[in-house]
Amino acid sequence: MLSIVEIDLGTPKSTSSTMVSLDIDGRRIEVPEGTSVMRAAAQAGISIPKLCATEMLDAFGSCRLCLVEIEGRKGYPASCTTPVSEGMKVATQTPKLADIRRGVMELYISDHPLDCLTCPANGHCELQDMAGVVGLRDVRYGYEGANHVKPKQLDGTANPLFAAKDESNPYFTFDPSKCIACSRCVRACDEVQGTFALTIQGRGFESKVSASQNNRFLDSECVSCGACVQACPTATLSEKSLIDKGQAEHSVVTTCAYCGVGCSFRAEMKGQEIVRMVPNMDGHANHGHSCVKGRFAIGYATHPDRITTPMIRAKISDPWRVVSWEEAIGHVASEFKRLQATYGKHSIGGITSSRCTNEETYLVQKLVRAGFGNNNVDTCARVCHSPTGYGLKATLGESAGTQDFDSIRSTDVVLVIGANPTDAHPVFGSQMKQRLRAGARLIVVDPRRIDLVRTPHIKADYHLRLRPGTNVALLDTLAHVIVTEGLVDEEFVARRCEPEAFAKWRAFVSQEKYSPEAMESVTGVPADLVRGAARLYATGGNGAIYYGLGVTEHAQGSTSVMAIANLAMATGNIGREGVGVNPLRGQNNVQGSCDMGSFPHEFPGYRHVSDTTVRHSFEQAWGVPLLSEPGLRIPNMFEAALDGSFKGLYIEGEDIAQSDPDTQHVTAALTSMECIVVQDLFLNETAKFAHVFLPGSSFLEKDGTFTNAERRMSMVRKVMEPKGGYADWEITQLLAQAMGYPMNYTHASQILDEIAELTPTFHGVSFDKIEQLGSVQWPCNDEHPEGTPVMHVDEFVRGKGRFMLTEYVATTEKVSAEHPLILTTGRILSQYNVGAQTRRTANVMWHDEDRLEIHPHDAEERGIVDNDWVGIVSRAGETVLRAVVSERMQPGVVYTTFHFPGSGANVITTENSDWATNCPEYKVTAVQVTRVSQPSEWQKRYRAFTEAQEALLEQSAKPA
């Protein structure tokens, strides 16, 4: 079912700039060439009956309701498949057309149940609407003959055409008896999502929508993105929540709180209750598409595990005590003041959240810098994309991706490095697949055979299956080929880049040691593949690089990012549509949290705290002196905690005890602090070590903005009251006030106004501006009043682009006899990050535990088969998971996800980190894997600790 507020124009928008004028029902209409008659009419407010057409999909012409008459043409062409032409005269309503349409509708209804009043689609059913529009009064064929509607035939035997409801998917049902075989679901799965899980089985009257080979949806390749449900014009595919609750009465545009794609949604509401989430067709990042998480996995927001009252305790072995907000905030303030008095000003700090809004993030760093009087603020980007910020700033001059997502529509060669878009950024993954199916070429650089390498209708031209940890070596060999084979875009480099740095770089990558042949033994990638891929990227037209955490989470993460920027500059693939360097950001607002000054060394807008002019501007606005020395990064906070000099931490919406590497080190640090304040939706892993719990608010409970991976700022809107009573920014404000630093915002928009005033890249941004434009890509200021989809167009932000030397230095994490395999970690489609949200939804039906993927050779050598319990030991720790033997892996490399805390994936990861930013080396850990029969020691301790903590929570719930 389409959104309750969107008007569907029937066929996709034409991008032509040539205008064509025609006459529809006597009205003169001008539209771009290539527009269908149906869309032209709809734009003029003339609606032509339709069933199989929707603007999300290409015209199909099967329902035969949208027929029109065109002067000078024979017959009754379908308006959806007929493009406009100059001077065309169209009649959409004639007695003959009315007759035909009624006849067609009569046939549809003769094989459709007449249970409209009790049907979930009632009130918003396109079939029902069309029956009304064409004036259907009678169905002469009766309902006794062959049909798909009734389970039994007249003689009492089973009806072979009838198929029972499929309720296997947790979020939607498939009721074939209501299907009109319009193929919208099948086409949505193919054209929009690109999974090709659906088909029309059989032919003629026997046609039936089938998932895979007539399987249940849950057993098919369906990824539960919901595109089919949205496309369905009847109740055949309906959200279970819609079936339960009935039609929504209002709709609010907001932004998804999962990955960095930042999809725009319409929350369809009944009062304060969500009926369903429908991706917004006007959403610039997602164009009406979504994934299983954003559309369906929102149940966590109202999950009974939500903690909605503040709680405090003196020691982590004490039961929690439920207290008032006043008491909780007062307690935190007095504790923090006590710690600063006892251990010094620098003994406390804060961590901002990439899941909270820009305004909330800004406020936490302001609280730390102005209220705590130090720069001890950091954010989870530390552990994901900090190298992106560093590497792109050094080379291009700005710590962000260079393009908008739509840029891929003009891309000819897609280079994906260390990213798995179809799992981790699924909506953009679908857009990428659309472009690849339309003919763009694909190079994948990844140790694993990710789906993009080969998936229905997509096949990578090159898969450079490198060894984990050798990104820089591989990127340097690509550069070597480009330079030594004369593929550099000399004109671009001469005009746009620093000549000396380029000359040095050219000489550097030309060295024989960086030839693909010389590096083959290091990277494990055959030299001819490297040469082929380099030539394709350099000469195949518009080349665009998309990369993810497989690039950044390494000892040389920052070096890799710079090597990527070098490649783009050397080939002139930057500064226009279709090209660029595109980091795929992990969390919904990780870009925003970095932009907002979450790092200890930077004010909002990536300006160093030592910059006197900038610091003065903040000192003036905030009314306090600020420090010019950077504060502690997250890993430094842990070290300082273990040294006894760091004692208090305010953590907003991040779960460092699960997400940060070397868990045992993290928990040791947490245990040595005196006041840990966790502000979150749930009693997460970190909260088990906390002394104060402040109930946070979900993205549905507050106003604000998120900034996605393409620098796009979109509105987050409150659709329900905060369960804990306050939005997160209000809690930070209360804390600031209690600490004696005044903050008096009455609405989140005032915070953004302050950000805009103090930060040149955001000068033009305000709630009003975003409301008016739908979303804005920063920089947005006097120079770019409507934002900046593509950066570095005429010159780089830093002026001239700067090539950086990227020496390959092998990680110290090496395989040995003791630890002969490399473990690398990643995500899966149905789960998100630490899983705090998705584990509390039906998404666990697809992934209910983290498993260890291992190549058949390595498995056989160790006598491991599917489902065996295996112990994974690194120098940092040990954990036990079940194995899945998979040829996606290369021999010598194992893989797991980190969505479940009990898995202990980060018990094994080490303290190694990026040389420049301390981003942990999650992607390379030397391990040994063996068959075992019981959980690891850590897991046993973890279970006991969790049970104890849950008991302490239980006690708090009881009235004193």
Add this chain to the structure above:
Amino acid sequence: MKRAVAGSSLPDIPESVRVVVLEVTGRLKDLPGALLPVLHGIQDALGYVPEVAVPLIAREMNLSRADVHGVISFYHYFRQQPAGKHVIHLCRAESCQAMGAVTLEKHVKQRLGVDFHETTQDGRYTLEPVYCLGNCACSPAMMVDGELKGRVTPERFDAWLAAEVS
């Protein structure tokens, strides 16, 4: 949805089926519009296109299972279960009907003791309808294992059957 635990491995299928699918797809998959020739090739070799072969066909052709299933189920000619030893296609198109195909159809069904899409108990014959064999000048027409026969009357059918059995 592909589950994390399912990996990317395909279900086990009989070796005979696997060999045929790999041989046929290996030979034909790069043709433009290769799926129909591939399905014909497999049916020619195995007598039908087994359901269990679909995942492997899909993987080799870089299509989805649904893509392949949709095509197989669209064309009645493709069988999803094994047929009898011989497949008899009786033409039911206009010309044949005008020349007595209805009577012939009744006779054949009664003689073999099967309805359309069924196989005789001894597994010798499978009976299928077909809409026009293009042999209209010699209606009514019948095709046995790909061999066309014209002007088929109940008597001539019996004679053919008797010759076959003996």
